[in-house]
Amino acid sequence: MRVLVADDHSLFRDGLASLLEAAGHEIVGQVGDGEAAVEAARRLKPDLVLLDISMPGSDGLEALRRIRADQPETPVVMLTVSDDSATLFEAVRAGARGYLLKSLEASEFLSLLEGLQRGEAAMTRRTAGRLLEGLSRSDGRPPEPTDRLTERERILLGLVARGLSNRAIASRLSISENTVKYYMKNILQKLGAQNRTEAAAYALRSGLLRADQA
Template sequence: MTALPGNEAIRVLITDDHPVFRQGLRGLLEALGVEVVGEAESGPQAVQLAAELQPDVVVMDLHMPGGNGIEATRTITRTSPRIGVLVLTMFRDDDSVFAAMRAGARGYLLKESGAEEIARAVRAVAAGEAIYGPEIARRVLTYFADMPDPKQTAFPELTEREREVLQLIAQGRSNGEIAQTLFLSPKTVRNHVSNIFMKLHVADRAQAIVLAREAGLGTT
């Protein structure tokens, strides 16, 4: 395996509670010209060594005896923002993935990842990029794609038609304009507006507009 260009200056701290895995990862990275400046076997030890050694990247396992990688990641990224944390773990569940992201990890790979993929991820994280393995990236994209639109979930007590009327109220439309837009009679619009005020517990149009715009309605 040949060294990847640009890796010579990268300094890495490996954190994992399995000595054999640390040894194998050290060999892989050193073969690519990456300098492994230390090894930690627990979260607290990783925090201590990261503060002392100031590596470019901490390769972090998540679940270890004596302190987990999530807390260690959070501490390291808070106290030394220039250090990038690359999670390398066997855990692929959503809780682990998003906990690591919230803690400030720049990357997340599974231990089954290939050597070249791990090496590229280390280099990317050292450069300040965010990187995720293919499966993790799909999981993240699916998560955000499935997030409900707040405009659709706001005011569940309203009917779909009442929500359409409220959207137009939030845009500053008059009852007559709403009637023309939705092809409704003025009386029907007045009834919808009255129901909206009652359900939202507002006294007038101005209060309804404030509530609607706070929920993201009326902006488009």
């Protein structure tokens, strides 16, 4: 297969490219952010896009939606370090053909990718089981906005709703202020909120944070 690899960690990206080339696949491009992934997919027309979920700029899920809108015939498989159900469901709803943890053994990773050519979804049995369980519990209603948040984003939103500043949140979570801003951008986008106040209101309304905790 002709593969486009999109991941903001160059060491992982290069290692994955080497693994795929050794297995007989052609790497047609490597990029480090979502915006570049969308452009490269449009220009290179690969047989497969491997897309990291968490990237700077346009994140992986947003890039997935745009690639699927431009090229619905191109399969996209999401790569992640987080075994997060909310992100899994959102990726599948957005059209991902697979969802693979970066911690997989190389042989299993390659085997699951080969399944794509047989029309199979590229995900482990455990991930597929979680997906089916989640779908069986669904009542068919559209998900609440907060259902689209990852666990990390939920934690950060809870701190925002308590009135913590970016600096205080960064200190609490042991991350940089720039990373906090990146998370906030994603949270506002997913919730359709214009500012932190609206996002905090979502947290209260959804039960993510009780009024007496704010």
